[in-house]
Amino acid sequence: MVDLPFDVDDPRLAAAAWSRVAEPPDQHAGALVDNLGATEALGWLTAVAAGRVDPGGEPWVRAVAGWVPRLENLDIRRELDTLDRLGGRLVLPGDPDWPTPLDDLGVERPLALWVRGGAIVQGRAVALVGARACTSYGEHVAADMAVGLAEAGTTVVSGGAYGIDAAAHRGTLGVDGVTTAVLAGGVDRLYPVGNTRLLEAVTTSGAVVSEVPPGSVPSRNRFLARNRLIAALGAATVVVEAAWRSGALSTASRAAQLSRPVGAVPGPVTSMASAGCHRLMREQGAVCVTEAAEVLELVGVAGEHLTDDDRPVPAGLLDDLDPAARRVLDALPLRGSAPVTNVARAAGLPATEVRAALGHLELAGRARRTGSTWARSR
Amino acid sequence: MVDLPFDVDDPRLAAAAWSRVAEPPDQHAGALVDNLGATEALGWLTAVAAGRVDPGGEPWVRAVAGWVPRLENLDIRRELDTLDRLGGRLVLPGDPDWPTPLDDLGVERPLALWVRGGAIVQGRAVALVGARACTSYGEHVAADMAVGLAEAGTTVVSGGAYGIDAAAHRGTLGVDGVTTAVLAGGVDRLYPVGNTRLLEAVTTSGAVVSEVPPGSVPSRNRFLARNRLIAALGAATVVVEAAWRSGALSTASRAAQLSRPVGAVPGPVTSMASAGCHRLMREQGAVCVTEAAEVLELVGVAGEHLTDDDRPVPAGLLDDLDPAARRVLDALPLRGSAPVTNVARAAGLPATEVRAALGHLELAGRARRTGSTWARSR
Structure with missing residues (x-):
C-alpha cells in the first residue's frame, strides 16, 4: 500500500x-x-x-x-524545497519557458527540468561538447568557437564537465554570452566540484539544468541519458575534441538520431584527443568545422550565415587572367624581352592571339612593349 | 614551308x-x-x-x-639523345609499360612520357601531394603515410617538390618502396635543384617522368597541366597539407573530375597549412584520412583493406554488459554493500530483474554477495 x-x-x-x-x-x-x-x-x-x-x-x-x-x-516537496532554497524553479513541458526542441525526443522527452538560472535557451542554441581529457589546442578552439557563437547571439549548451565543456562555458561567459549547462546529477550539487565557481557563473548567464531532482547522484547511466538533452537542445552539436571512444560521441550520435547536424573539429592526426572527431567525419558524416562561422552555417537557414568565401588570400600572379593571357604572361622571359614570335612559340599559341593577349596584359600593367619586343612589368 | x-x-x-x-x-x-x-x-x-x-x-x-x-x-632527335644519355626512355600510349590509368584523361592524355628510372607504376598507385610551404607536422604525416602505403605494395606518386611531395618520396624510399615523381619541366633538369639528390634516388625506385621533352622549363602552366597526370596516375589522391589556395587543391579537383576518390588529412584549425585540406572536406566531399590504412580503404576493392575497427581502446567498466546489468552495477554503492531492494530503487528496475542481473555480475566477477547484501567486486 x-x-x-x-x-x-x-x-x-x-x-x-x-x-x-x-x-x-x-x-x-x-x-x-x-x-x-x-x-x-x-x-x-x-x-x-x-x-x-x-x-x-x-x-x-x-x-x-x-x-x-x-x-x-x-x-x-523536499526536493522542491531544496530547489527553492537555491533560487531555482521547475520547468514542465508546455510551460512558457520549456525548450520545445526537447519535444523532438518524443517519449524520451524529460518529465521535468530542475533549473537554476535564467532562460534555458535564448534564441538558437548550439551544443559544444568534447572530452574532459582534452589538449590545450582543444580548449583554445572550444573557447574561440564559443565566443564566435555567443557573439552571433547563439546560446552555447554543454555539460559542465572539465575540459572542452568548461572551455565552451568559459568562452561564452567571457563575452557575456548565454551558456547553459545540463548536468547528469541534481542541480543542488554542482558537479564536478572543481567547476563549482564556473557553474555558479553559468547560472547568472543561461541556466544550470537537470532532469533529475536535487539529491540525485551523477551516475554513469545518467551521463549517457543527459547527453540526449544536450543533443536535443542544440540546433547542431559540435564535438571539439574526443578520443576514439568518448561520451561526446554519444551526444553526437543522439544529435544525428534527431536529424540535427553534427560538426566535428579536426585536429592533428597524431593527437589521440582528435581521433573521435576524425572518426565522426569518416564514419558518421559529421561536417568538418573549423570556426564559429562554419558552425552557424550548420544551423542557419540557407544563406543566413554563409562563411566568407572572400576571405583574404594571397593573390597569385596569374589569378585574374583568362587562360590565354595567363599562358602568354607565363611565356614572357623572366629577364629581358622577346619578340611576339618567340613568345608565341613558348606559349604554344597563335601569334595573333598572343598579340591580343599582350595588349590586354599591357593595359593591366603586367607586360610592357620595348620597340618590337615584350617584357614583364615589374 | x-x-x-x-x-x-x-x-x-x-x-x-x-x-x-x-x-x-x-x-x-x-x-x-x-x-x-x-x-x-x-x-x-x-x-x-x-x-x-x-x-x-x-x-x-x-x-x-x-x-x-x-x-x-x-x-x-636532340631531345631523345639527351634522354638517352640520361639512361631514360620514351614511353608511348599502347607501350607495355604505358600506365593505362592515364587513358582516363581522354583527349588530354599525354602524347608521350619522357621517363628516367624503372616502371612508372607498380601495382596500384596513390597520389600523395601537398604544399611546399608545409609544417613539420605535415612532413611527418606525409612520410608516415608513404611508409604505410609502400609497405602495402602501393606506388606513391607525387610531384617532386619541396615540402609534402619530398616527404612522400623520402618516406617511400626509406622503406625501399616504389615512388614516382611527375615533373612539370623536362627530366634532364631535376627541379627544384635542392631536390636533385632525392629525385636521383627516385629514379632508382619508380621513375621520374614528364610529358614535355628535355629542355622544357617548368613554367606555371606546366605545373597545373602536370597535376592532372599525378591525379590520373593515382587510384586516389590524398592532400596532406595545403593552404586555403594551393596547387595541391588543383590536383585534388582533377582527381575528383576523374571520379577518383580524394582524401584530405586533417590538422589543427589554427594551422593555415591545413586550411585547404579542411576546405576540401567541407566543400568537395574529400574523405578525412588519418593513416595509410584509411587511404588504402579509399582505393581497395570492398573489404580488401578495411581499417582495424578493433584497434585497442581502453575498455570502460560498463562496456560488455547488457543495459540492465549496466544499470544495476551503476546502482551498487561505491563503498560498502546494499540489499537488493535498495539497489532496485537506485537502478529504477524491478527487484526480480535486479536479482538476475546481480547473478550475472557475480559470475562475471563484477559484484559479490555478502550475506543478504551486494557490493562491487574490486
Whole structure:
C-alpha cells in the first residue's frame, strides 16, 4: 500500500514526482505521462502499487516494478524545497519557458527540468561538447568557437564537465554570452566540484539544468541519458575534441538520431584527443568545422550565415587572367624581352592571339612593349 | 614551308615531336594523334604549315597557329639523345609499360612520357601531394603515410617538390618502396635543384617522368597541366597539407573530375597549412584520412583493406554488459554493500530483474554477495 504524503493532484508536484520515480530515459513513463498527464498517471501508479488495478501487459508489469520501490518514502516537496532554497524553479513541458526542441525526443522527452538560472535557451542554441581529457589546442578552439557563437547571439549548451565543456562555458561567459549547462546529477550539487565557481557563473548567464531532482547522484547511466538533452537542445552539436571512444560521441550520435547536424573539429592526426572527431567525419558524416562561422552555417537557414568565401588570400600572379593571357604572361622571359614570335612559340599559341593577349596584359600593367619586343612589368 | 630534319614516318619520333609541338594539355593535338596516329598527324600538320592543305574549321586554324611556330628548328632527335644519355626512355600510349590509368584523361592524355628510372607504376598507385610551404607536422604525416602505403605494395606518386611531395618520396624510399615523381619541366633538369639528390634516388625506385621533352622549363602552366597526370596516375589522391589556395587543391579537383576518390588529412584549425585540406572536406566531399590504412580503404576493392575497427581502446567498466546489468552495477554503492531492494530503487528496475542481473555480475566477477547484501567486486 502506498500513501504519498503530498497532493498527488497538483500537476507540478506530480510531474516532479515522476522525474524522481522514473529513471531517464524511460519510454514507458514518457508515454504514460504524455497520455494521461502526470497526476492521473501517478494516481494509476499508486493504484497499481496498491494492487487495486492491473498494470496490463508484461512491459508494463516490468516498468511498474521499476517505479514502485521509488514510491517508498517519496516526498517530492523536499526536493522542491531544496530547489527553492537555491533560487531555482521547475520547468514542465508546455510551460512558457520549456525548450520545445526537447519535444523532438518524443517519449524520451524529460518529465521535468530542475533549473537554476535564467532562460534555458535564448534564441538558437548550439551544443559544444568534447572530452574532459582534452589538449590545450582543444580548449583554445572550444573557447574561440564559443565566443564566435555567443557573439552571433547563439546560446552555447554543454555539460559542465572539465575540459572542452568548461572551455565552451568559459568562452561564452567571457563575452557575456548565454551558456547553459545540463548536468547528469541534481542541480543542488554542482558537479564536478572543481567547476563549482564556473557553474555558479553559468547560472547568472543561461541556466544550470537537470532532469533529475536535487539529491540525485551523477551516475554513469545518467551521463549517457543527459547527453540526449544536450543533443536535443542544440540546433547542431559540435564535438571539439574526443578520443576514439568518448561520451561526446554519444551526444553526437543522439544529435544525428534527431536529424540535427553534427560538426566535428579536426585536429592533428597524431593527437589521440582528435581521433573521435576524425572518426565522426569518416564514419558518421559529421561536417568538418573549423570556426564559429562554419558552425552557424550548420544551423542557419540557407544563406543566413554563409562563411566568407572572400576571405583574404594571397593573390597569385596569374589569378585574374583568362587562360590565354595567363599562358602568354607565363611565356614572357623572366629577364629581358622577346619578340611576339618567340613568345608565341613558348606559349604554344597563335601569334595573333598572343598579340591580343599582350595588349590586354599591357593595359593591366603586367607586360610592357620595348620597340618590337615584350617584357614583364615589374 | 616546313621541312623536318628527322624521319617523320617513325612513329616514336613523331610522337616525341608532338609532345614538343603541343603545349599540354592540348585537346586538339590529343584528338588528332588519337585519330590519325602521330606520324599521319605530323604529316598533316606539315602539309597545313606548307599551305598544301586547309586545316578546316576555326578551332583547327587556331590550334595549328599555335603549333606551327614550334615546327621551326624542331629536331626531336636532340631531345631523345639527351634522354638517352640520361639512361631514360620514351614511353608511348599502347607501350607495355604505358600506365593505362592515364587513358582516363581522354583527349588530354599525354602524347608521350619522357621517363628516367624503372616502371612508372607498380601495382596500384596513390597520389600523395601537398604544399611546399608545409609544417613539420605535415612532413611527418606525409612520410608516415608513404611508409604505410609502400609497405602495402602501393606506388606513391607525387610531384617532386619541396615540402609534402619530398616527404612522400623520402618516406617511400626509406622503406625501399616504389615512388614516382611527375615533373612539370623536362627530366634532364631535376627541379627544384635542392631536390636533385632525392629525385636521383627516385629514379632508382619508380621513375621520374614528364610529358614535355628535355629542355622544357617548368613554367606555371606546366605545373597545373602536370597535376592532372599525378591525379590520373593515382587510384586516389590524398592532400596532406595545403593552404586555403594551393596547387595541391588543383590536383585534388582533377582527381575528383576523374571520379577518383580524394582524401584530405586533417590538422589543427589554427594551422593555415591545413586550411585547404579542411576546405576540401567541407566543400568537395574529400574523405578525412588519418593513416595509410584509411587511404588504402579509399582505393581497395570492398573489404580488401578495411581499417582495424578493433584497434585497442581502453575498455570502460560498463562496456560488455547488457543495459540492465549496466544499470544495476551503476546502482551498487561505491563503498560498502546494499540489499537488493535498495539497489532496485537506485537502478529504477524491478527487484526480480535486479536479482538476475546481480547473478550475472557475480559470475562475471563484477559484484559479490555478502550475506543478504551486494557490493562491487574490486
